[in-house]
Amino acid sequence: MKVAVIGPGSLGTLYGGLLADAGHEVWLCHYRDAYVEAVERDGVRIESDILDRSVVEADVRATTDASEAGHVDLAFVLVKAHQTRDALARHEGCIGPDTTVLSLQNGLLNERILSDIVGPERVLTGITYQGGDRGDPGRVEHTYTGETRFGGEDMDAAREIAGVLSEAGIPDVEAVADYRRRIWEKQIGGVSVKPLAALTRLTCGGMVADDERVDLMRDLMREAEAVADAHGIEVDVDYDADVIDPLVDSPHRSSILQDVLAERKTEIDHINGAIVELADEVDVDVPRNETVTALVRGLEASYLDEE
């Protein structure tokens, strides 16, 4: 299979490296020349305590313009959610009539954005609990493992790609028809802890160590669930067992906090901001999600020169 990874950061390097190691033709599609030079020279290196090998090294191609690859079978979109439109505009040359476009990004608007760009029949979206931390170009530490689930209009394509990912050694991958429910269930946890951890600069464990903060997390989740319900998505999230309890004592810094600390734009518009946008379409009140979205946007403005 010919694969383009659009956005080869933490997750993209992990997935792209494992697919290349399994013998697929993989193109890592970035926007910086220095990245391309380094990866074409040194390849990909994955360090993992999770896989059956502690180090996976693979040769890949890299480019700043994916039309160099020609049309691919699979375009894996793994930029941050707010980077999707720019990245697709840069790399659209690899997307042909038979290309499947797969996103495992966080956020609630990915299916809508990708369908708008390439047409809904070609889009697969979903979730992954695989996790990584990127280092130098082509280098990633594989830090978390868990399920990967995705689907879309073309479930045959979804099943074929799930098989390819499984054969490449990615654990627990499945094509599922209820992919939208899975996306909402993952993001309902995200809307509660991510913005609050960014605003307080607390670890996830620190966030849930105080009852007032946990009450606020529950309120954010209740609002998000009401929006899902009004959009016809029935979610089943146990706030304690699925979200709060697993965070007790966790030293993890949420992705939005990591972006704030590094003074990067965050995915807030696609997480709590998406709840606000989707609530507006179905007349549901989400005052707490509005507040945290405005506050995190303000925090971003303080370092992105947007004041």
Ligand SMILES: NC(=O)c1ccc[n+]([C@@H]2O[C@H](COP(=O)([O-])OP(=O)(O)OC[C@H]3O[C@@H](n4cnc5c(N)ncnc54)[C@H](OP(=O)(O)O)[C@@H]3O)[C@@H](O)[C@H]2O)c1
């Ligand atoms: N990391 C995880 O463990 C994890 C787990 C589950 C889900 N997710 C989700 O997966 C998505 C990707 O996360 P990530 O952590 O892998 O992000 P990431 O490390 O920031 O990777 C994104 C990569 O895309 C590059 N990029 C930015 N604009 C681009 C463009 N126009 N064309 C090509 N490449 C471009 C970035 O370059 P720069 O080097 O300039 O930033 C970066 O290397 C997010 O939605 C995230 O929430 C991540």
